[in-house]
Amino acid sequence: MFESTFKNFKINFNTSNARNSFSSGDIITGHISFDLTKETKITSISMALTGKANIHWSQGGGGKRRRKHYSAKLDFFDLKAAIVQENGAVGKAIKLQPGTHLYPFTCQIPQGDFPSSFKGIHGQIVYSLTVSINRPWHMSKNFETELNFVNHIDVNQPELRAPLSGSNSMTLCCLWCSSGPITMTVSVEKKAFLPGEMAKVICEFSNASSKTATPKVKLQQKQIYYTHNKVHQRIGYRHLASTTGEPVRAHTSDVHSEIRLTIPAASALTISNCSILVNEYMIEVNLSVIAHPDLTVLFPIILCDEPVFPQPPTVLYTD
Known part of the structure; x- marks a missing residue:
C-alpha cells in the first residue's frame, strides 16, 4: 500500500509576499518532501502546473434526466516537467532508501492575461500544482495543491x-x-x-x-x-x-x-x-x-x- 510506504508528503513553496500569491510570469520555487518506511523503487517524480476555468448550471424540472444542463471549460495552460526521472541510459528504476527525502523544483507561470483564482456559485477558476509519483507496475499517485493566482491590474488608471x-x-x-x-x-x-x-x-x-x-x-x-x-x-x-x-x-x-x-x-x-x-x-x-x-x-x-x-x-x- 502506498500510504504505508510513503509518509508525510508535503509540497512547500518559497513565496515572496505575505499573501502567498502568484501572478503571470512568476517563477515558482519550492520543494517536495516525504518519508519512506522501506526501500522503494520509483520510475519518476513529475509535476504539472495547470490553470483552468469551468462553469456548470442546470435548469428545468422533472428529475435529472429532464433538466437542461449548461457548461463550459477553458484551459489557460498545462505545463509538465520532471522533478526526478529514471536513468535514461540504462532504463532502470531508481531505488530510494528508507528515511526522509527532499527534492527541489522550479517552474514558471506563463506570461498572459489570466483571471484571478475564484470559486463561485456555478463555477470556478483554479490554478494548481500536481506532483505525481510513478512506480513500476503501479498506478501513479498524485498530490495536488492549489495556487492563489492574482491578476494584477494597473492601479494608476x-x-x-x-x-x-x-x-x-x-x-x-x-x-x-x-x-x-x-x-x-x-x-x-x-x-x-x-x-x-x-x-x-x-x-x-x-x-x-x-x-x-x-x-x-x-x-x-x-x-x-x-x-x-x-x-x-x-x-x-x-x-x-x-x-x-x-x-x-x-x-x-x-x-x-x-x-x-x-x-x-x-x-x-x-x-x-x-x-x-x-x-x-x-x-x-x-x-x-x-x-x-x-x-x-x-x-x-x-x-x-x-x-x-x-x-x-x-x-x-x-x-
Whole structure:
C-alpha cells in the first residue's frame, strides 16, 4: 500500500509576499518532501502546473434526466516537467532508501492575461500544482495543491482613483394625496478597493415628507456565467455586507451623513478578463421608508490586490 510506504508528503513553496500569491510570469520555487518506511523503487517524480476555468448550471424540472444542463471549460495552460526521472541510459528504476527525502523544483507561470483564482456559485477558476509519483507496475499517485493566482491590474488608471457620485429622488403618494419629495445625493471617494478596506460613503439627504427615512449601504456581488460564445448565461447575486445610517426625520433638509462600509477581507477579486465567468461588485445605497419602494443609487466598484489612493481634491488658487 502506498500510504504505508510513503509518509508525510508535503509540497512547500518559497513565496515572496505575505499573501502567498502568484501572478503571470512568476517563477515558482519550492520543494517536495516525504518519508519512506522501506526501500522503494520509483520510475519518476513529475509535476504539472495547470490553470483552468469551468462553469456548470442546470435548469428545468422533472428529475435529472429532464433538466437542461449548461457548461463550459477553458484551459489557460498545462505545463509538465520532471522533478526526478529514471536513468535514461540504462532504463532502470531508481531505488530510494528508507528515511526522509527532499527534492527541489522550479517552474514558471506563463506570461498572459489570466483571471484571478475564484470559486463561485456555478463555477470556478483554479490554478494548481500536481506532483505525481510513478512506480513500476503501479498506478501513479498524485498530490495536488492549489495556487492563489492574482491578476494584477494597473492601479494608476485615473478612473480607479476618481470619486463616484449619483443622486435620486421620489415623492411619496398615498391614494389622492402626496407629500414633499425625498432626495439624496451620494458619493464614494474612489472606484477601486482592497478586500478588507473600508469604503466611505458621503450622503446628503432632504426629507420633505411626513415619514422617517432610513439610509442603508450594502455591498453586492454579481456573478455571471456564460457558455462558449455567450449563447447562454446565468446570473447570481450575493449580499456580502451592509450597514445602516442614522434615520432622516420627516420635514428635514440638508442632512449630512458619512456611512462607512467594510468590504469583507475574504472577498474575491474582480474578474473581467474571462470569457465564461465574470465577477463584479457594486455599492448600493438605499433610503427606505416603510410601505414604500426604496430610493436607490448604485456604484460599480472594483476589488483589486493593490491599494488605490483617492484622487486628491482640486485646489483653486485666487489672487
